[in-house]
Amino acid sequence: MAHYRRTAAAAAALLASLLLCGPAPHAQDNYPSRPVQMIIPFAAGGPTDIVGRIMGAKMAEILGQNFVVENRGGAGGTIGTGDVAKAAPDGYTLLMATASTNAINPGLYSHLPYDTERGFAPLGQVGVTPTILMASRSLPVTDVKSLVTLLKANPGKYSYGSSGVGSILHLCGEEFRADVGGLDIVHVPYKGSAPMDLGLLGGEIALAFDATPTAMPLALAGKVRALGAGMATRIPAMPDLPTLQEQGVKGYECYTWNAILAPAGTPKPIVDKLNAAINKALADPAVSSALQKAGIDPTPGSTPQSTASFVKAELAKWAPIIKASGAHID
Secondary structure: OHHHHHHHHHHHHHHHHHHHHOOOHHHHHOOOOOOEEEEEOOOOOOHHHHHHHHHHHHHHHHHOOOEEEEEOOOHHHHHHHHHHHHOOOOOOEEEEEEHHHHHHHHHHEOOOOOOOOOOEEEEEEEEEEEEEEEEOOOOOOOOHHHHHHHHHHOOOOOEEEEOOOOOHHHHHHHHHHHHOOOOOOEEEEOOOHHHHHHHHHOOOOOEEEEEHHHHHHHHHOOOOEEEEEOOOOOOOOOOOOOEOOOOOOOOOOOEEEEEEEEEOOOOHHHHHHHHHHHHHHHHOHHHHHHHHHOOOEEOOOOOHHHHHHHHHHHHHHHHHHHHHHOOOEO
16 A cells, blocks of 8 residues: 555656656647738738738648748737737747837837737747838929929828838838938828829829839839839839939838747747748748739748847837827827
């Protein structure tokens, strides 16, 4: 009987130690053993959705499990982003993060349902998406110089659109306004880039910055006039379009980006496996070509550590611009 009690006690102690150690190692070794959910914190059809679906399809092929892309838009991306931060840290819920969700919103919202630095485990960067300054075809300008001349000669007459107060496209406009010495131009916020583009096409607004995946088709079709690229270098898919810096707007650079994040606490073996899958996907010529055709510059070779450093630097970049714009959401 004493031997039985000692055996039972040892078994109980072993079980307790296993429970304290968490999931068995083979559970991580077998990852993913079921479909992975990738949350896009914006509506379908936008730039982030395009990136998510390209990457999700390839990562599914690499890892041998379906990647289910789900759009959870609303509140400037805070809803879907917050859902991922609260999800189980098991690698089965991922976030396609953007400059808005993880670099701009922390300086814009009084209360966020997530901590952008402590709430996530960075997995890897995907790409940088330049913006394009677009003008209505009815506006009598052909480049940035003639635009600035027109705006300064007509204070308060013209307006520029954005995808919402405090959005990356709003801040692109504010940065431009400041960098050319100040402009008296009205900001018109829309509920997304799609209605903003319709406003530009319909003549409701004179100008808008938009991300390349949605701006390029309009510009190449001649529906709007592309005046300049928002990056320091020209857009590969539109090599004839000069940058704003080339046209005299010193230091101007406004872009968005995508990175894939998991909830904080995701085990390192899963983080490393997902990082390897991200970089393998970006190394595929078909994936790289698809992203570039959409106007997105792939950023292969990132690590979880370099991704964390990148997000931290982006927070520092946008904080003073947000403050200067006066944009604030309670």
